[in-house]
Amino acid sequence: MLAVNGGKPVISEGTVAPWPYVTEEDREAVSNAIDKAVPWHWPMDPVTELEEAWAEFIGMPHVLAANSGTAALHMAISAAGVEPGDEVIVPSDTFLASASCVLQANAIPVFVDTDYETFNIDPAKVAEHITDRTRAIVAVDLNGLPADYAQLREIADRHGLTLIEDAAQSHGAFYQGKPAGALADMSGASLNGSKCLSALGEGGLFATWDADQHRLARRVLMFGEEIPHQGRDYNARIMGWNYRIDVLAAAFTRSQLRRLEHMSQVRQANGAALSKILSDLPGVRPPAVPDDRTHVYFFYPLLVQPEDLEIDDLPVESFRDAVEQAVKAEGLGIMRWQHQPVPAQTLFQEMRGYGRGCPWSCGHARPGHSYDPQRYPVASEICRRRLVLGQSFSSLGPPNDLQTMRAFADVFHKVLVEERDELITLARAQHARQG
Numbered sequence: 001m002l003a004v005n006g007g008k009p010v011i012s013e014g015t016v017a018p019w020p021y022v023t024e025e026d027r028e029a030v031s032n033a034i035d036k037a038v039p040w041h042w043p044m045d046p047v048t049e050l051e052e053a054w055a056e057f058i059g060m061p062h063v064l065a066a067n068s069g070t071a072a073l074h075m076a077i078s079a080a081g082v083e084p085g086d087e088v089i090v091p092s093d094t095f096l097a098s099a100s101c102v103l104q105a106n107a108i109p110v111f112v113d114t115d116y117e118t119f120n121i122d123p124a125k126v127a128e129h130i131t132d133r134t135r136a137i138v139a140v141d142l143n144g145l146p147a148d149y150a151q152l153r154e155i156a157d158r159h160g161l162t163l164i165e166d167a168a169q170s171h172g173a174f175y176q177g178k179p180a181g182a183l184a185d186m187s188g189a190s191l192n193g194s195k196c197l198s199a200l201g202e203g204g205l206f207a208t209w210d211a212d213q214h215r216l217a218r219r220v221l222m223f224g225e226e227i228p229h230q231g232r233d234y235n236a237r238i239m240g241w242n243y244r245i246d247v248l249a250a251a252f253t254r255s256q257l258r259r260l261e262h263m264s265q266v267r268q269a270n271g272a273a274l275s276k277i278l279s280d281l282p283g284v285r286p287p288a289v290p291d292d293r294t295h296v297y298f299f300y301p302l303l304v305q306p307e308d309l310e311i312d313d314l315p316v317e318s319f320r321d322a323v324e325q326a327v328k329a330e331g332l333g334i335m336r337w338q339h340q341p342v343p344a345q346t347l348f349q350e351m352r353g354y355g356r357g358c359p360w361s362c363g364h365a366r367p368g369h370s371y372d373p374q375r376y377p378v379a380s381e382i383c384r385r386r387l388v389l390g391q392s393f394s395s396l397g398p399p400n401d402l403q404t405m406r407a408f409a410d411v412f413h414k415v416l417v418e419e420r421d422e423l424i425t426l427a428r429a430q431h432a433r434q435g
């Protein structure tokens, strides 16, 4: 019997380890940072050490640690020379910050639909959105799978655009042998507690190949000031913010980074093992991984496919909600994540922005921008069918292992195969309730 109907859950409490995976080494690193951080100065050693270690890990020369991924992306947009009214291409299915970083520079996000196989921006649909105002493309390595950089690079070069990687979900992944974070002209990564490289709390990493972009991003990071090698003149050159990372977050992240390579290998192996089992189960589609890249499964996205079960009168939504409810009751964390493409969010539907409709109405933008959700049918379809495992609540990272993945798979086997009749009854009841 399904646990949602009173049966015994497949997974008992304590079986699945939460993310991040904290070791004695991490505790020592934070404790040492406390000892060395008084009095306050900038930058403190753990911050510089984190920046140098990330630069070495991804093989990119210039790195700045920031206090969030959102901040790191805003730094990248500004360092690309994006100005008010300029346009930046962004994917339609992602976390808000991939697009709101553009608004933070008073510029205009232009959304492009998604590829149904990779969940990433569809390179074939980018060119049609490029205008004489376009300055940059933000590609997101969604779920932990790098986007299609060979094609995106070609488009960016052809149109003279800066290519920016949002690597918030993909630390430790590879594309054609190159590490996530170093796949474009610049990158922004998040160190939010849930992410594959975690600060436990909050943090971010900006990276670039270019010394001038590095200087510009650093101004944005610290009050618009030029930070010379010694001393500080307290003279803001441009609009800047305080995006400095907390020293304890930096120390914790630096320590985690020593194990990132290993942790990524565990994630890859766990995801591959789970997909191998789930690909034989009707009712869900496991994520695809093209041959030229690796997946680190920040999220493990599943698309529900009630069509597999040959029940024609059941809406996808009711089936999805029943699967979510049943899987959760079996002790496995699962959720929908984004319910709709980003341009369908109220921010873009109402276009109030900073107030008075800025940046769309401030006079710098081309007139006529609008965000009709129907222009993103693939992203909408993914949002309609998607359920995700992963993140902190059903992590594919260590110490969870192949045995944990078998437990995950057992849940789906019970829900979709052994107790399918109960699941369908549950879905029909959902449907009746929703009308």
Ligand SMILES: *Cc1c(COP(=O)(O)O)cnc(C)c1O
Binding pocket: 067, 068, 069, 070, 071, 094, 095, 097, 098, 140, 166, 168, 169, 189, 190, 191, 192, 203, 204
């Ligand atoms: C988490 C995330 C961000 C934002 O990072 P924060 O550190 O939370 O500000 C940006 N883009 C994507 C794709 C993310 O998943």
